[in-house]
Structures are given as C-alpha cells and as structure tokens.
Amino acid sequence: MKVALLGPEGTYTHQAAEKYFQDLEPEFCSTIEEVFKSDVDKKLVPIENSLGGGVKDTIDLLRQREEKISAEVKLPIRHALISGEEEISDVKTVRSHPQALSQCREFIEEHDLEKKEESSTAAAVENLESGEAALASKVAAEVNEEVHILDENVQDDDSNVTRFFVLNGETSEGEKTSLILEPGEDRPGLLGSMLSCFSGHGINLAHIQSRPTREGLGEYYFYVEAETGRGENLDKAKKCLETYAEVRDLGTYMEDDSQ
Amino acid sequence: MKVALLGPEGTYTHQAAEKYFQDLEPEFCSTIEEVFKSDVDKKLVPIENSLGGGVKDTIDLLRQREEKISAEVKLPIRHALISGEEEISDVKTVRSHPQALSQCREFIEEHDLEKKEESSTAAAVENLESGEAALASKVAAEVNEEVHILDENVQDDDSNVTRFFVLNGETSEGEKTSLILEPGEDRPGLLGSMLSCFSGHGINLAHIQSRPTREGLGEYYFYVEAETGRGENLDKAKKCLETYAEVRDLGTYMEDDSQ
Numbered sequence: 227m228k229v230a231l232l233g234p235e236g237t238y239t240h241q242a243a244e245k246y247f248q249d250l251e252p253e254f255c256s257t258i259e260e261v262f263k264s265d266v267d268k269k270l271v272p273i274e275n276s277l278g279g280g281v282k283d284t285i286d287l288l289r290q291r292e293e294k295i296s297a298e299v300k301l302p303i304r305h306a307l308i309s310g311e312e313e314i315s316d317v318k319t320v321r322s323h324p325q326a327l328s329q330c331r332e333f334i335e336e337h338d339l340e341k342k343e344e345s346s347t348a349a350a351v352e353n354l355e356s357g358e359a360a361l362a363s364k365v366a367a368e369v370n371e372e373v374h375i376l377d378e379n380v381q382d383d384d385s386n387v388t389r390f391f392v393l394n395g396e397t398s399e400g401e402k403t404s405l406i407l408e409p410g411e412d413r414p415g416l417l418g419s420m421l422s423c424f425s426g427h428g429i430n431l432a433h434i435q436s437r438p439t440r441e442g443l444g445e446y447y448f449y450v451e452a453e454t455g456r457g458e459n460l461d462k463a464k465k466c467l468e469t470y471a472e473v474r475d476l477g478t479y480m481e482d483d484s485q
Numbered sequence: 486m487k488v489a490l491l492g493p494e495g496t497y498t499h500q501a502a503e504k505y506f507q508d509l510e511p512e513f514c515s516t517i518e519e520v521f522k523s524d525v526d527k528k529l530v531p532i533e534n535s536l537g538g539g540v541k542d543t544i545d546l547l548r549q550r551e552e553k554i555s556a557e558v559k560l561p562i563r564h565a566l567i568s569g570e571e572e573i574s575d576v577k578t579v580r581s582h583p584q585a586l587s588q589c590r591e592f593i594e595e596h597d598l599e600k601k602e603e604s605s606t607a608a609a610v611e612n613l614e615s616g617e618a619a620l621a622s623k624v625a626a627e628v629n630e631e632v633h634i635l636d637e638n639v640q641d642d643d644s645n646v647t648r649f650f651v652l653n654g655e656t657s658e659g660e661k662t663s664l665i666l667e668p669g670e671d672r673p674g675l676l677g678s679m680l681s682c683f684s685g686h687g688i689n690l691a692h693i694q695s696r697p698t699r700e701g702l703g704e705y706y707f708y709v710e711a712e713t714g715r716g717e718n719l720d721k722a723k724k725c726l727e728t729y730a731e732v733r734d735l736g737t738y739m740e741d742d743s744q
Binding site: 256257259274275276277278279282283300324328331340341342343344345382383385387389413414415417418421422424425428429430431432433434435436437438440441442443444445446 | 515516518533534535536537538539541542559583587590599600601602603604641642644646648672673674676677680681683684687688689690691692693694695696697699700701702703704705
C-alpha cells in the first residue's frame with residue numbers, strides 16, 4: 227500500500243509506517259507539509275513526542291486541510307550516535323532534527339557538543355562532515371557504509387515515545403476523537419467554558435494544545451483529543467462547544483496500546 | 486548594562502534588547518539554554534511569536550530554572566531575503582531559523598525554495614553558499630559585505646510580532662503574572678477545575694501552553710499568563726490553584742503596549 231511519509235529512508239516515521247502497514251510502499255517526502263500535499267491518499271504524520279511536545283507543523287496542517295485521522299501509532303524512540311569518527315572524543319558537533327537534539331539534551335551537554343539542526347534525523351547522517359556525529363535511528367546508520375554507531379540509547383529518557391497519525395485510512399470504531407476549536411473572539415473565561423462542555427458530558431481530555439491563528443499576537447485556536455467513542459455524549463459535547471467556537475471534527479480512532 | 490541574549494549580532498533578540506535597554510552591552514550566546522545559564526544576571530529571551538507560537542525552549546527553561554520575569558518587550562518582525570546572488574531566480578535554497586522559515590511559508594512556496602534550518606537568522610546569513618538566500622533582519626545584511634537585500638518584508642503577515650521577557654531586572658508594579666502549574670496527576674476535568682480558579686476570582690488568562698513534563702507521553706505541565714496586578718485576587722487564585730497543582734510564580738510585569 228502506498229503511503230506518503232517523512233523521508234528519507236531510515237527516519238522514525240519510516241519505522242512507524244513499517245510497524246503499522248503490512249505491505250508498505252513508502253512515498254518519501256522532505257517536509258510534513260509535502261506529506262499533507264502529496265497526491266498519495268494515505269499518509270502517516272508525527273503528532274506528539276513525549277519529550278519534545280506537540281508537532282506544530284502537523285497540528286497547523288490538520289487545521290488547514292481536510293484530512294481525516296483514522297488511526298494512532300506509537301513508536302518508542304531510541305537514538306544512536308552515528309559518525310565516521312572512531313572515538314566520541316573526536317566529535318565536536320552533533321547534527322539532527324531539532325526534536326532529536328531536544329530529546330538528547332543531557333547527553334549533548336555532558337559531551338559539550340555544538341548543535342546543528344537538520345530537516346530529519348536521516349538527513350543528519352547524510353550530511354555528516356569530519357568531526358561530526360548524527361543522532362538518528364540505528365536503521366539510518368545501516369543505509370550509509372561510511373558511518374558506524376558510536377553509542378546507543380543516548381536519549382535523556384527511555385520513556386521517549388512518538389505518536390503518529392494515519393490519515394485517510396479505514397475508519398472504524400474508536401476511543402479517541404481529535405477536534406479543532408476556533409473561538410474567533412477572546413473573552414474572560416472562554417477556555418474554561420469550552421472545557422466544561424467536555425467535563426459536563428463526562429468526557430476526559432487526553433491532550434490540549436493552543437496554537438496561534440496567525441492573525442495577531444494573542445489569538446489562538448485549540449487542538450484537543452477527547453477520550454470518547456463516537457456516541458451521544460460526543461455529539462452533545464460538540465453541540466455545547468459550537469455555542470462558543472467553530473468546531474472541526476478531525477476523526478475518531480483507536481488508541482495504540484501496543485507498547 | 487550587561488545583558489545575555491541570543492546572538493550573533495543582528496538577531497531580532499539583539500534588536501529587542503536595543504529597544505528596551507538604554508546602555509546595552511550585549512553578551513551574545515549561541516542557544517537559549519546558554520542565555521539561561523550565563524553568569525550575566527540580566528537576560529532577554531523570546532517567549533512567543535504571533536505566527537510560530539510559544540518558544541518551547543524558553544518555556545521549559547523558565548520551569549527548570551529560578552529566573553524572575555521583570556518586563557515584557559514586543560518587537561514587530563520584518564524579514565528580508567538576503568543573498569550573494571543578484572536575482573531571486575538564481576536562488577534555489579533558503580536558510581533561516583525554523584521560526585522564520587515558518588513565518589515566510591507563503592513566500593517560500595511561491596518561489597519553490599528548498600528550506601535549510603539554522604540556529605539563528607544571523608547564522609543563516611553567515612553560512613550562505615552559492616544559489617542560496619537567508620531570511621533575516623536587514624541589520625544582519627549590514628554586518629556582512631558579501632551579501633545584499635534581494636527583497637524586504639517577505640513574511641506572510643505584517644502582524645508578525647515577537648514577545649520577549651527581560652529576566653532579573655528591576656521589579657515594579659505590573660499587569661501580568663506568569664505561572665507554571667504542575668498537576669502531578671491527571672484526572673478528568675482537572676484543567677477545567679484549575680481554570681475556574683482564575684475565572685472564579687475575576688482573572689482573565691492571556692495565554693496558556695501545555696508542555697510535556699518529559700516524564701512520559703500524556704503528562705503535561707501548564708505555562709499560563711494571567712491578567713492581574715499583584716493583588717488579593719491573584720493571591721486567592723494561587724491558593725485555589727495550589728489545591729490542584731504545584732504552583733510556581735515566575736514574576737509580575739507590565740504589558741508592553743508600545744507598538
């Protein structure tokens with residue numbers, strides 16, 4: 227099955243896609259925006275990392291475009307230090323995606339490395355120069371013969387997990403629903419009133435992110451994930467929310483409990 | 486006055502510092518983390534951009550460290566396209582800080598440019614190669630003789646404003662207070678209950694961000710900015726919040742209305 231996702235070969239998104247799809251034919255894109263704009267119907271995008279937080283590009287593009295979330299995939303993230311150098315003491319600079327750099331903050335400080343940001347962990351391996359190392363998946367080291375693994379599991383925390391969404395797949399019964407809430411105006415207590423639509427109908431929020439509407443400082447929209455089936459309670463909560471904000475339903479999906 | 490801030494010369498943080506401090510002696514640091522760890526007592530850090538959203542590194546470091554916010558500074562952001570090339574048609578790649586790249590998304594798409602991420606807008610100018618351009622302040626072009634300005638005001642939106650915080654300056658009366666709320670546990674309706682501590686005491690929230698605690702997927706702390714003086718209502722709201730979460734007061738400061 228053809229699936230658009232963030233490349234190149236060996237990214238964590240690639241690993242997550244191999245975990246979820248039985249017969250994966252990956253269409254590698256160079257940015258999350260290209261994934262959303264790809265002609266390939268099915269897509270896989272990162273939504274949140276347990277250390278770095280929400281993935282802003284994905285949240286903004288879910289708001290702008292008409293894709294439907296059909297499944298959640300969780301992948302434990304294990305970064306390796308990959309280099310052409312023989313010793314870690316010869317490494318002065320570390321290249322990686324900003325999220326991976328932020329996930330290995332303690333390791334980078336301990337070895338006093340300079341950080342260089344790359345568009346993906348796999349691109350960091352491709353762009354390595356002398357005296358440099360990359361933070362990436364072990365798979366990314368196997369693609370390139372000139373480099374090897376200097377150290378494994380260098381992330382700050384082994385609870386490092388990234389969540390991905392499958393877009394436009396088969397819809398099924400689900401436990402979680404993602405919504406975009408656009409209040410349009412700001413007034414005291416508005417967010418609290420909106421949240422009472424969830425608690426008042428017995429629905430727990432698993433996740434909330436405020437994001438700028440790009441229309442001026444202090445104007446926000448909200449991305450929320452509610453723990454609910456697609457039942458009567460969700461419909462009532464949505465009716466309640468519509469009295470405060472424009473509501474977009476991004477889809478209902480099963481929680482990934484596979485870890 | 487010595488102030489630690491994000492360098493090199495010509496960054497927007499540098500411009501904001503020149504706007505606020507009369508007798509600025511800048512101590513340029515290469516990351517926001519270095520600014521926080523600098524021996525220089527007074528610091529200036531970006532907290533939010535109207536297009537890109539909250540600055541994650543600053544929010545996480547405000548939580549981790551013991552700095553006090555003493556003032557807010559707002560700076561309108563105007564990006565120039567800076568290059569050694571003569572014509573925009575000779576430019577294939579654009580380098581800049583991820584926030585600036587996200588703020589010029591429409592311009593980058595229109596000219597079909599490849600994006601390369603840099604640690605600062607000023608570093609993007611320094612690292613320019615043939616066929617490339619940087620998105621940075623006009624001031625950053627003046628520092629380097631080999632480049633010139635190909636286009637001005639290329640940001641998607643003229644409402645592009647960045648807010649900065651002055652840390653450890655003179656404390657004074659203020660209208661806004663920043664707090665870190667750490668619930669420690671998750672339960673249905675908890676965020677709504679915390680927000681009712683503000684609305685119940687007549688305090689409006691200007692800003693709220695959820696950030697991962699780095700202790701596992703789905704565990705968050707909250708950064709909030711409340712519109713209030715340092716009066717009795719704030720004390721009552723904090724007592725109410727303390728029944729739900731650990732509360733850290735990051736300081737009270739005046740809103741910057743200078744634009």
